[in-house]
Amino acid sequence: MALKAFFNLLIALLLFSCSFEQEDKINYEAEFYSIVTEFEESSILDFDREDIDNNIFIEQFILKLDKQKNTFVQEDLNQFKQNIKNQPALNYQLLKDVVDLYYLRYEESLNKRRQYLNDFEFNFNKTEGISLKPRASFFLNTTEKQDHQRKIIKNELINLLLEDKNKVEAKKELKKVYQNRLSSISKIRESDKFGILANNFLSMLDPHASYFSERDLENWNLRMNLSFEGIGAILSFEEEKAKIQELMPGGPAIQSQKIQVGDKIIKVGQGESGRLRDVIGWRLDDIVQLIRGDEGTIVRLEIENDRGKEIVNLTRGTVTLEDSDASSEVLKFNERKIGYIKLPSFYSDYECLRRNLYVCKTATSDVQKFLRAFNYEDIEGIVLDLRNNGGGYLHEADSLTRLFINYGPTVQVKNPTKDVEILHSWRSTKVWDKPLIVLVNKYSASASEIFAGAMQDYNRGIVIGQTTFGKGSVQRFKTTSYGQIKLTDSLYYRITGLPTQLFGVEPNLVIPSLVSEEVLGEGEYENAIKPNNIDNAYFVSFENFDSDSLQKSFEKRINDSDYFNKIDEIKKQRDSNLFLSLNLKERKLIKESDRDNTLELVNFGRILSGKDEFANFDEYEDYVAEDEFILDAEIDQSLKVIVDLIEIES
Numbered sequence: 293m294a295l296k297a298f299f300n301l302l303i304a305l306l307l308f309s310c311s312f313e314q315e316d317k318i319n320y321e322a323e324f325y326s327i328v329t330e331f332e333e334s335s336i337l338d339f340d341r342e343d344i345d346n347n348i349f350i351e352q353f354i355l356k357l358d359k360q361k362n363t364f365v366q367e368d369l370n371q372f373k374q375n376i377k378n379q380p381a382l383n384y385q386l387l388k389d390v391v392d393l394y395y396l397r398y399e400e401s402l403n404k405r406r407q408y409l410n411d412f413e414f415n416f417n418k419t420e421g422i423s424l425k426p427r428a429s430f431f432l433n434t435t436e437k438q439d440h441q442r443k444i445i446k447n448e449l450i451n452l453l454l455e456d457k458n459k460v461e462a463k464k465e466l467k468k469v470y471q472n473r474l475s476s477i478s479k480i481r482e483s484d485k486f487g488i489l490a491n492n493f494l495s496m497l498d499p500h501a502s503y504f505s506e507r508d509l510e511n512w513n514l515r516m517n518l519s520f521e522g523i524g525a526i527l528s529f530e531e532e533k534a535k536i537q538e539l540m541p542g543g544p545a546i547q548s549q550k551i552q553v554g555d556k557i558i559k560v561g562q563g564e565s566g567r568l569r570d571v572i573g574w575r576l577d578d579i580v581q582l583i584r585g586d587e588g589t590i591v592r593l594e595i596e597n598d599r600g601k602e603i604v605n606l607t608r609g610t611v612t613l614e615d616s617d618a619s620s621e622v623l624k625f626n627e628r629k630i631g632y633i634k635l636p637s638f639y640s641d642y643e644c645l646r647r648n649l650y651v652c653k654t655a656t657s658d659v660q661k662f663l664r665a666f667n668y669e670d671i672e673g674i675v676l677d678l679r680n681n682g683g684g685y686l687h688e689a690d691s692l693t694r695l696f697i698n699y700g701p702t703v704q705v706k707n708p709t710k711d712v713e714i715l716h717s718w719r720s721t722k723v724w725d726k727p728l729i730v731l732v733n734k735y736s737a738s739a740s741e742i743f744a745g746a747m748q749d750y751n752r753g754i755v756i757g758q759t760t761f762g763k764g765s766v767q768r769f770k771t772t773s774y775g776q777i778k779l780t781d782s783l784y785y786r787i788t789g790l791p792t793q794l795f796g797v798e799p800n801l802v803i804p805s806l807v808s809e810e811v812l813g814e815g816e817y818e819n820a821i822k823p824n825n826i827d828n829a830y831f832v833s834f835e836n837f838d839s840d841s842l843q844k845s846f847e848k849r850i851n852d853s854d855y856f857n858k859i860d861e862i863k864k865q866r867d868s869n870l871f872l873s874l875n876l877k878e879r880k881l882i883k884e885s886d887r888d889n890t891l892e893l894v895n896f897g898r899i900l901s902g903k904d905e906f907a908n909f910d911e912y913e914d915y916v917a918e919d920e921f922i923l924d925a926e927i928d929q930s931l932k933v934i935v936d937l938i939e940i941e942s
Contacts, residue, residue: 318774320486324384326773327490327503334770335779336708337821339497344381347373349496354390356492358430359530362444363397365437366430391489398532398573399477404438405445406470409463414446419878421871422447446874451601453876454883473573484575488529494777499817500767501779522584523591523606525551532573533558533596538682544606546680551595551604553680553735554812557583559594564605568594584608603913618655620662622669623923625931628938631666631674632927633659638684638692638739655684656691663695663723673727673934675927679757683738686715686766686784693746694721696728696753701829703742704785705766712785714829727937728753729930732799734807737761741792742784748797749787751833754842754937755799756930758807762814764793765821783823787831791823800839801846801933803926804856806863838940845936846929855896855925862889897924 332339350372358364372390379386422443431437445466452462483505490503524543527534533556539546559568560582571579583591585608593604617639621632635655644652651657659676666674683689686703693702694717701716730744730753741760747753766782785791794814814820850856873879887909894912895905901923906912 318483318486320388320482321384323486323772323774324387324490324493327494327777328382330770330772330777331494331497331501331779334708334768334781335498335501336706336710336765336781336783337498341382346376346379346381346383349382350376350386350390352496353387353492356496357390357394357488361427361430362440363394363401364430365397365434366432368393368397369430387489387493388485391485395477395480395485399474401437401441402470402474402477402573404441406467408442408445409467409470412442412445414449416446416450416453416874416876419873419875421873421875424870424872443874447872450874450876450879454879469570469572472570476574476578479575490777494779496819498780499814499820500763500765501777503772503775503777504769505775522608523593524609527557527576527580529576530556534571534574534576534579539680544609548604548606550602551593552597552807554597556596557593558596558601559592559603561592561594563590564592566592568592568603605914618658618662620665622666622671623931626935628673628935629669629671630931630934631662631671632677633662633674634677635659635681637681638688638743640685640688654691655688656695659692660695660723667724671726672938673729674724675729675731675930675934676753677731677927677930678736678740678744679731679733679926680735681737681740682735682761683740683763686739686742689739689742689746690715691721692743695723696725696747697750698722700750700831701787702746704787704789704826704829706783706785706823706826708781712826714787716829727934727941729934729937730755731926731930732757732760732797733805733926734758734761734812736797737763738784741797742786744797745786745790745792748800749833750831751836754801754837754933755797756801756933757799757803757926758805759798759802759813760792760796761812762792762794762796762820764791764814764823780821783821785823785826787829789826789828791825793823794820801843803929804850804859804863806859808863837937841940842933842936846933849929849932853925855893858889858892858896900924900928 328341332341351369354364354369354372355361372386375386375389376383420443422440431440448466448469449459449462452465453459457465487503487505494501494503522543523545524540525536525545526538526540528537529535536545536551536553536555536557539551539553545551557579558570558572560571560579561568562585569582571582583593585591587608589608591606591608593606595602595604618633618635620634623630623632638655640654641652663674686705690702698720699718701714703715705713705715707713728747730747732740732744732755736744736757737760741762741764744755744760748755764784765780766784767778768781769776769778783791783793796813873882891906891909891912898905906915
């Protein structure tokens with residue numbers, strides 16, 4: 293089984309359980325310093341606890357916990373800075389005090405909100421709003437914080453009113469929501485607090501570092517199966533909300549086409565009509581238990597993102613390794629036969645390879661079969677779709693590259709000792725020498741970026757889409773006293789010496805997208821690893837193609853496209869909207885406008901694919917994606933570019 297796919301399965305939604313560790317046997321302070329020591333010794337990053345400025349560090353830790361600056365006040369920050377004086381660098385007890393106070397302040401806020409619901413009469417006709425821009429500083433004191441609390445309550449009431457509830461029903465439900473959140477806080481254990489402390493500390497140093505307790509590791513060993521039932525998503529915890537960290541290829545979540553990485557789950561309901569339960573502030577494993585269920589049953593999720601909120605119905609299913617397989621289509625486009633390959637991940641049958649068996653299932657072997665079939669069918673060019681491909685095995689990115697070049701280097705790797713290893717081969721395994729388009733988006737990461745970067749550097753293919761995620765780092769597990777930490781110990785580099793880390797791969801031809809460059813990708817991490825350039829590896833690129841004529845015809849099509857003009861219009865609206873309105877009438881109009889925009893974009897793809905349009909948004913919302921090929925606007929543009937390229941080269 294592919295290690296990457298296997299690891300993803302292990303930490304997916306269905307991984308977690310409610311088993312309890314014996315907390316009294318764990319010395320959390322000793323475990324913390326064990327984590328620090330292991331990071332100092334094993335990470336590729338230079339870190340020395342003695343170099344820490346406690347004033348700066350404690351402020352960064354507080355900001356990490358309270359990213360939105362909604363919970364702490366400036367008085368809290370000042371008090372912690374006062375407590376730092378004469379303390380040794382990286383004091384565990386001080387960090388623990390911060391976490392303890394965070395939960396206390398959050399509990400106080402919830403109680404205050406319940407009081408507001410009882411004592412305050414909200415005016416939904418008043419013109420006011422909440423700023424969508426990040427607040428520059430914490431509230432000075434609790435008094436200044438109270439008006440913001442009132443606005444938060446009013447916004448949550450409006451959300452319920454938009455679900456066709458009356459004011460009495462909305463207040464009643466919101467009181468229940470706050471009570472549930474308070475109940476969740478009461479169930480917080482010391483192990484939970486330590487997990488929050490350890491993960492926030494590690495993510496300050498390395499955004500991809502994380503901590504795993506003994507309980508998590510035991511669960512992995514208990515659940516080493518080839519398949520899991522659920523929605524096929526990996527969750528993390530951010531700002532009291534469950535966040536979609538990764539979507540598993542073949543899973544119900546990614547197949548729905550309505551859920552994206554970065555979306556936050558705020559409510560969960562059972563069946564097509566079961567009550568949606570607010571899960572903000574819940575323990576992550578409790579949320580997982582609510583989402584999981586028998587294969588074939590329905591779970592409803594209310595998703596929150598920068599596009600607003602949406603309720604998504606998912607049919608729970610079994611996610612297997614086979615669901616990650618590459619797939620192919622032969623498309624007739626402008627009287628030409630074009631091959632299309634979708635590669636969800638760079639998978640590999642690890643056990644088969646370990647045993648040195650002759651035939652092993654890998655991403656490269658599957659794509660190779662498609663390419664040979666395309667050669668037999670006289671296909672004139674191919675589109676290789678790496679959108680939403682989060683990576684996988686390094687050696688698969690290397691071997692896949694060799695299907696398109698004769699020989700040479702594919703990627704450079706800087707290891708923990710800062711030495712650089714060049715993956716290089718003089719043995720040709722080239723299968724395809726006709727035109728190639730590599731389609732990527734902001735969710736293409738790691739091994740996807742290695743392959744796309746190599747095709748671009750060799751001038752072997754045209755990269756189309758959006759700048760990729762920018763994850764050019766490798767993480768490995770290291771053992772601590774009571775668990776394990778995952779940390780970065782290597783960095784990827786292109787054969788030109790340029791890093792993919794942080795910068796990603798910039799396409800030759802950029803397709804507009806609703807996904808914001810600023811809020812998604814490695815660059816969203818304030819402490820993202822900033823690599824230096826290294827020397828280039830020796831390689832011989834292919835002949836240049838007429839990029840100017842391709843660019844001109846591509847840009848004209850984009851500018852003339854109703855679809856991409858609509859995307860541009862929506863993005864401009866979002867960028868200009870600096871406030872979330874708290875006027876009920878205005879919010880209804882905004883909701884209707886968002887639904888209309890979504891429906892228009894969805895129907896565009898259905899028209900391209902020869903499918904019936906959705907008559908209204910409710911029909912789209914109730915739609916369950918079928919296992920069929922859907923031609924979308926980005927594939928459509930890729931096909932047009934490759935036809936242009938074929939005609940130029942013929």
